[in-house]
Amino acid sequence: MTKPESAAHDYDVVISGASLAGSAAAILLARRGARVALLERRSDPEAYKVLCTHSLTANAYPVLDELGLVPALEKAGAVRNHARWYTRWGWIEPKAAPAGPELPYGYNVRRSILDPLIRSHAAETPGVDLLLGHQVTGLVREAGRTVGVRASAPQGEREIRARLVVGADGKDSALAKFAGVPTRQHENARFGYLAQFRNLPLPDGIAHAWFLEPDLAYAFPNDDGVTVLAVLPDKKRLPAFREDLEGSFLAFVRALPEAPPIDTAERITKIIGSVNYPLHSRKPTAPGLALIGDAALTGDPLWGVGCGWALQSAQWLAEAVGPAVTSATGQSDGDLDRSLAAYARTHGRRLRGYQYLAADFATARPFNPMERLMFSAAARDASMARHMHLFASRLIGPLQFLNPVALAKASAVNIRHRGSNPSPSASPSATATGGPAH
Incomplete structure (x- = not known):
């Protein structure tokens, strides 16, 4: 050398x-x-x-541990980021298996x-x-x-x-x-705005996300009792949204299924965001x-x-x-x-x-057949919900997420539940615009 x-x-x-x-x-x-x-x-x-x-997804935890930052984050009040996700089939609510280990987590801070x-x-x-x-x-x-x-x-x-x-x-x-x-x-066919709120309780104190096809929203509880609340609508809604940013933001959140009580919370930041990301x-x-x-x-x-x-x-x-x-x-x-x-x-x-x-999902399309299969099964089956949690946490990749065993199990779950779909609440796409629900 x-x-x-x-x-x-x-x-x-x-x-x-x-x-x-x-x-x-x-x-x-x-x-x-x-x-x-x-x-x-x-x-x-x-x-x-x-x-x-x-948000620091669970894939970051080993790095935080190697850096020696985990004790400092815990001391600073960082929130372990367990979550539930709304879909047209109901809520996906990952929970640890009986007698199994705790679900992997990162932090919201x-x-x-x-x-x-x-x-x-x-x-x-x-x-x-x-x-x-x-x-x-x-x-x-x-x-x-x-x-x-x-x-x-x-x-x-x-x-x-x-x-x-x-x-x-x-x-x-x-x-x-x-x-x-x-x-x-x-191209990202959605725009996004977020703000931070204090005293905005969420069920079980965990993060929430709403997949409304094509619109989305999420609420992430953070340190010091602060929740980050974001909305990500289809860009087709941008002109009307911009006419009254605050009113549109609040109306969107109020229309969410099991909506966070935004009107009784204290907003502690401006509503900020990006229309082209x-x-x-x-x-x-x-x-x-x-x-x-x-x-x-x-x-x-x-x-x-x-x-x-x-x-x-x-x-x-x-x-x-x-x-x-x-x-x-x-x-x-x-x-x-x-x-x-x-x-x-x-x-x-x-x-x-x-x-x-x-990049494919950023086109603001509805769920494709594979996504419908996996999301619907995760809303109906605890083990599929845990599988979804591992993928959302970036602890398994797309090939592991869509492996043949998981696809077969998702198909079996959905066959057992055929004809028993819940009727989810109307989405903001319907209530805020007068259009049909997705």
């Missing part, structure tokens, strides 16, 4: 973005011996992402708690330099390879060189644009460059998986490239490229199937 010229690098790794993905990657890489510069364009260490589901927590944890990790107020303005490239960044800093422009540059700078990643990484984009994905690596979190893949926010995938992608990257980025190991650029290729394979294998299904 050819030993790299370590003196040519200020750090082993430079990461742009000190939110979930960037901070997690900095911690995990530094623990593996890397010297890490963690750049954050905002100067406030307490800064946080506002527009978010504020506001980003105003989570972001400063993980960022401060990164800043306290030996080997990590947190550089606030540093905005990346360009890449340093040599012979077609990224070897550092140029950044605007409080002290002026500076150049920071590293063996690996990591983009953890969100769905509109500047690093991806600087590197010329193409973006594959899928496409799904996109990018090749997560290039020579000397890796993308993690939303910079690599942005999913549909209705599934609440972005935070979990941000943490997982940071872990996959650290596991793949840890030895190759540490100057002391004496590994070459070729070793790093092979490690980056391994990360890209893991990222694609773990997330591509989910993204394919999400």
Whole structure:
């Protein structure tokens, strides 16, 4: 192996973005011996992402555990995110099997708690330099390879060189644009608005989601007695919705089956949202460059998986490239490229199937036959509800979710219940617009 010229690098790794993905990657890489510069364009260490589901699905729990954040999250009042989901066949209510283990869980916790927590944890990790107020303005490239960044800093422009540059700078990643990484984009035919409420009780104190075909809504209980309430209607409803945003938001929620008592709750934030939130994905690596979190893949926010995938992608990257980025190991650029290729394979294998299904569902279509089979069976059978919970938690992939045994069982469940469908309450699509129920 050819030993790299370590003196040519200020750090082993430079990461742009000190939110979930960037901070997690900095911690995990530094623990593996890397010297890490963690750049954050905002100067406030307490800064946080506002527009978010504020949910960490159960697939993120092993990463949180490795980071050592679970005790701090529990102390901060993060809510274990068990849930029930409304469908036209009734409620899907996953519960642990009799005498079985507790269902896997993640946490609902506001980003105003989570972001400063993980960022401060990164800043306290030996080997990590947190550089606030540093905005990346360009890449340093040599012979077609990224070897550092140029950044605007409080002290002026500076150049920071590293063996690996990591983009953890969100769905509109500047690093991806600087590197010329193409973006594959899928239209999202829904828009979304959310707000936070206090004193909004939910049955059993757990998260709720409403699949109304094509409209959706969810209510996620969070820390400090705050509930995040979101609506995601079909874009066809956007012009009328915008005419009276607050009135439309409240009317939508009031019309939900078993609607949360929104009129007696205290709204503590503005109603915020996005009318255009496409799904996109990018090749997560290039020579000397890796993308993690939303910079690599942005999913549909209705599934609440972005935070979990941000943490997982940071872990996959650290596991793949840890030895190759540490100057002391004496590994070459070729070793790093092979490690980056391994990360890209893991990222694609773990997330591509989910993204394919999400992009299809984002067209705001009704359930397709396979979804009708699985959702209806999960509303009728406890073991199928647990199976659905594992998939919604991103603990099993699409192929495991739709394996032949599960399909056969779902078919058997539905045959037994043929002719006994409940009559669910009218959806907001009907009551709020005067149109037919779906």
